[in-house]
Amino acid sequence: MKVTLFIPCFVDLFYPQVGVAMVRILEKLGHTVACPAGPACCGQPAFNTGYWEESRDVAIKVLESLQSAEVVVIASGSCGAMLKVFYPELFAGTKHEAMARELAPRCYEFSAFLVNKLGVTDLGASFPHRVTFHDGCHGLRELNNQRPPRELMAKVRGLELVEMGAAETCCGFGGTFSAKFPMISTAMGEVKCASALETSAEYIVSCDSSCLMQIQGLIDRQRQPIKTIHLAEILVQQ
Amino acid sequence: MSTPAARFNQDARRLSADLRHRQIIQTAMGNYEVVRDQRKAAFQDWQGARQMAAETKWEAVNHLDRHLEQLARNLEARGAKVHWAGTAQEARDLILGILRARNARVIVKSKAMTSEEIHLNEAMEQAGYEVVESDLGEFIVQLRQEPPYHIVFPAMHLTRDEIKDVFQRKLGDAPSNNPEELTMVARRVLREKYLQADVGITGANFAIAETGMISITENEGNARLTAALPRTMITLVGIEKVLPRLEDLALFLPMLAAMGTGQTLTCYNTLYGGPRQPGETDGPEEYHVVLLDNHRTALLADAEQRDSLHCIRCGACLNVCPIFRNVGGHTYGTTYCGPIGAVITPNLRGVSDWKHLSYASSLCGACTETCPVKINLHHHLLQNRRNASRQQPSWWQKIAFKAFAPVATKPALWSLVTQMGRLGQKLHGLVKGGRLDPAYAWTKTRDLPPIAQQTFREWWRTRS
Amino acid sequence: MSERDIPARIREALAVAAPVPGNGHGTARPTPTQPSAADQRRVLPAVGPSFDQQLALFRKNAAELRADFRLCKDLDELAAELKRLGAAEGWQRAASHGGELTGAACRALGLPALLTDQPFDKRELAGCDVGISDCDALVAQTGSAVVTSRSAGGRALSVLPPHHVVLARREQLVPDLPAAFALLKSKYGAGYPSMISFITGPSRTGDIERILVLGAHGPKKLTILCL
Numbered sequence: 050m051k052v053t054l055f056i057p058c059f060v061d062l063f064y065p066q067v068g069v070a071m072v073r074i075l076e077k078l079g080h081t082v083a084c085p086a087g088p089a090c091c092g093q094p095a096f097n098t099g100y101w102e103e104s105r106d107v108a109i110k111v112l113e114s115l116q117s118a119e120v121v122v123i124a125s126g127s128c129g130a131m132l133k134v135f136y137p138e139l140f141a142g143t144k145h146e147a148m149a150r151e152l153a154p155r156c157y158e159f160s161a162f163l164v165n166k167l168g169v170t171d172l173g174a175s176f177p178h179r180v181t182f183h184d185g186c187h188g189l190r191e192l193n194n195q196r197p198p199r200e201l202m203a204k205v206r207g208l209e210l211v212e213m214g215a216a217e218t219c220c221g222f223g224g225t226f227s228a229k230f231p232m233i234s235t236a237m238g239e240v241k242c243a244s245a246l247e248t249s250a251e252y253i254v255s256c257d258s259s260c261l262m263q264i265q266g267l268i269d270r271q272r273q274p275i276k277t278i279h280l281a282e283i284l285v286q287q
Numbered sequence: 288m289s290t291p292a293a294r295f296n297q298d299a300r301r302l303s304a305d306l307r308h309r310q311i312i313q314t315a316m317g318n319y320e321v322v323r324d325q326r327k328a329a330f331q332d333w334q335g336a337r338q339m340a341a342e343t344k345w346e347a348v349n350h351l352d353r354h355l356e357q358l359a360r361n362l363e364a365r366g367a368k369v370h371w372a373g374t375a376q377e378a379r380d381l382i383l384g385i386l387r388a389r390n391a392r393v394i395v396k397s398k399a400m401t402s403e404e405i406h407l408n409e410a411m412e413q414a415g416y417e418v419v420e421s422d423l424g425e426f427i428v429q430l431r432q433e434p435p436y437h438i439v440f441p442a443m444h445l446t447r448d449e450i451k452d453v454f455q456r457k458l459g460d461a462p463s464n465n466p467e468e469l470t471m472v473a474r475r476v477l478r479e480k481y482l483q484a485d486v487g488i489t490g491a492n493f494a495i496a497e498t499g500m501i502s503i504t505e506n507e508g509n510a511r512l513t514a515a516l517p518r519t520m521i522t523l524v525g526i527e528k529v530l531p532r533l534e535d536l537a538l539f540l541p542m543l544a545a546m547g548t549g550q551t552l553t554c555y556n557t558l559y560g561g562p563r564q565p566g567e568t569d570g571p572e573e574y575h576v577v578l579l580d581n582h583r584t585a586l587l588a589d590a591e592q593r594d595s596l597h598c599i600r601c602g603a604c605l606n607v608c609p610i611f612r613n614v615g616g617h618t619y620g621t622t623y624c625g626p627i628g629a630v631i632t633p634n635l636r637g638v639s640d641w642k643h644l645s646y647a648s649s650l651c652g653a654c655t656e657t658c659p660v661k662i663n664l665h666h667h668l669l670q671n672r673r674n675a676s677r678q679q680p681s682w683w684q685k686i687a688f689k690a691f692a693p694v695a696t697k698p699a700l701w702s703l704v705t706q707m708g709r710l711g712q713k714l715h716g717l718v719k720g721g722r723l724d725p726a727y728a729w730t731k732t733r734d735l736p737p738i739a740q741q742t743f744r745e746w747w748r749t750r751s
Numbered sequence: 752m753s754e755r756d757i758p759a760r761i762r763e764a765l766a767v768a769a770p771v772p773g774n775g776h777g778t779a780r781p782t783p784t785q786p787s788a789a790d791q792r793r794v795l796p797a798v799g800p801s802f803d804q805q806l807a808l809f810r811k812n813a814a815e816l817r818a819d820f821r822l823c824k825d826l827d828e829l830a831a832e833l834k835r836l837g838a839a840e841g842w843q844r845a846a847s848h849g850g851e852l853t854g855a856a857c858r859a860l861g862l863p864a865l866l867t868d869q870p871f872d873k874r875e876l877a878g879c880d881v882g883i884s885d886c887d888a889l890v891a892q893t894g895s896a897v898v899t900s901r902s903a904g905g906r907a908l909s910v911l912p913p914h915h916v917v918l919a920r921r922e923q924l925v926p927d928l929p930a931a932f933a934l935l936k937s938k939y940g941a942g943y944p945s946m947i948s949f950i951t952g953p954s955r956t957g958d959i960e961r962i963l964v965l966g967a968h969g970p971k972k973l974t975i976l977c978l
Contacts, residue, residue, distance in 0.1 A: 507968045
């Protein structure tokens, strides 16, 4: 099928390898991938800050660019939640409400797309390392995405998954929250890192690059002996 | 005089870096989580119970006038006096009036968050009454002259040594720092106060409309004594605490116990329907129930956020909130802390001064997930942010977001900004981590990733 | 003034309907029906249907709560248990109320007893070592004893003395909370006592470093003797 891939702003700028990995995986599975040239952002920053009108300025372009997409795969849990769950709330009572509601069922976060829509869990990937998984809040609670990443990791050869105690605890990113309340954000990140380090894992894996940006930022500053990696980067390794 | 927002930032900054304080909360919450999960697992259908409780509260709150009137009638039929207090001032005046009429001197109180909300203790003390908090945690923080730290565990931030210290200073009686011995000291002191007190003031967990009863949940027995020994009893209760029927408690009492403290049922769950009845030989001669509005009707009028009045004050949302767990209860600087506090406080105390609480959240949604009555807490935080920015827009943010729209939606502009960003990052190295750094909020404690040599869009363009 | 204001303000506020909290994004019934006891039983913790299972559950709950539960085969055994307990605890003065079971119990104890069904001095009650009362029900699901100000000697008897002894009959064992509330309604619906209390274990607190301490203000010890 023709898969429209939505690449959020931070993946585009900071973690293009995640998007590249997703393209390669989807093409290997025999699908055509399209990337809309237009919007680079889902509009979440303005939405979360309470500027819904300004958020709609961006989100309308996203709606329009995805109108004729057969299926939309989003390269992060938080933007996935924005498109699937929050767009109907953002556009409630406006003339785009129907369009937003109609988009939602066509949207999937990447790992959910593979497992739930395509029914694929084994990509022939190999990653012989000990890892622990961080459940991004949006993916976990708005998209109910707890199982697909784990089903995918279970099929990766050589991968050893050790769950951390604070897997479901927020990493502290929260978009503009990380800049508005940096001390709280940092404390939350430290709790997350400490929990991950207890597992003796080499990698913290997530489906959310924004979370990984927060966690990696702390790891680098505090020189912690652990690395972060997006699930797609693992799945593309043979 | 600094603003609540400035004080919040100051306290949050100090406490998020206080590893000892963070450890105390983490330990307490860790223990709580184990028993809470056991209690939830004992339910045959916990999610079904949440839905049932949510629907019962919807019925109670969305027909509140009818249920309150029935509650009042049934209480009055048994000789209780029901008072309606529109504001905090009215509630204080009503209660002080009762104290005067009953010639009170010593007042014993059991836990009532509403009394914190209306600053009742200060008013009574200023009027010359002796006021003693009987709940052990409240008793301790009263001695330390600080507000409660958590709506269920008022003294959770204190060590046994700190408690021994204040008992020594204020009571002159602290045999050791052993929790049991300290508790016995409080027991001895308070026993005397129960016997001396002229008036007992309680809060309420629920108010049963059908039978006209106030339901009080506690572990210590201090509310039972407050309601048994003094000649006059006063219950201060928020109007939203109503439940329609007596049997609704069969669901709510175990749910409150599970989420509040991880118990099957709290030690004493007691229903009070009036003063001493004919044939009874003890209990108060007079029973006054003060129904408190204090901006609750304003929240009621907001249909979008009306369900925040469903709250049963179990504290579960505080316990799962990563913000609460890192800054603690005092940082919020107001009666109701944690997620529910962040939702209702701007609406109860003013958007201008308190909207920052709704912003101090990463919107992780753990609160909504755990709430036993399914309040859509984190969505309400988003709605509060929207309402705040409509009422009092921050112009530079508005302009920034407006300017962001074409940048984010026109490929040429995005491309330009990407180039500028790369250049900016090279220069950023000069100011990084210092006061001139525009990204200081981030870079003070974290590294920033570099913009990629080739962004995804740049790579995508090379393919076609 | 506020008496008329507040209900009027409420009615005005409720003019706009609020959505019923749903099973995720608005899938709830438009106007929910109130749950029946059967509905509640489907979600609450399970309770076995037989008396023996319920008795076992009550016993288990009581043990976890550190409440001392003893089953007695007849009144003589109950009296003997109470006397043994009194000697072991060193009771010197008891408090109780009139009644068949309580009367027999107090006679067996043979201690001076303050009766709370006549006017009494609360300081005298505070000086008693034990309060002995009847109850309205025992609840298997939670390990609770249900008392009221009418059936159990008033409000203070079951909470002021440092030891509370509850006297029950096995017919008073009900399976769960829905059954307990149904019983209260049928027994007292025509005129409720001013206080009804579900007592679930001896008094306790965790307010100091979350360490469990018994006997915070209410009784440190709770004994349930069941005929």
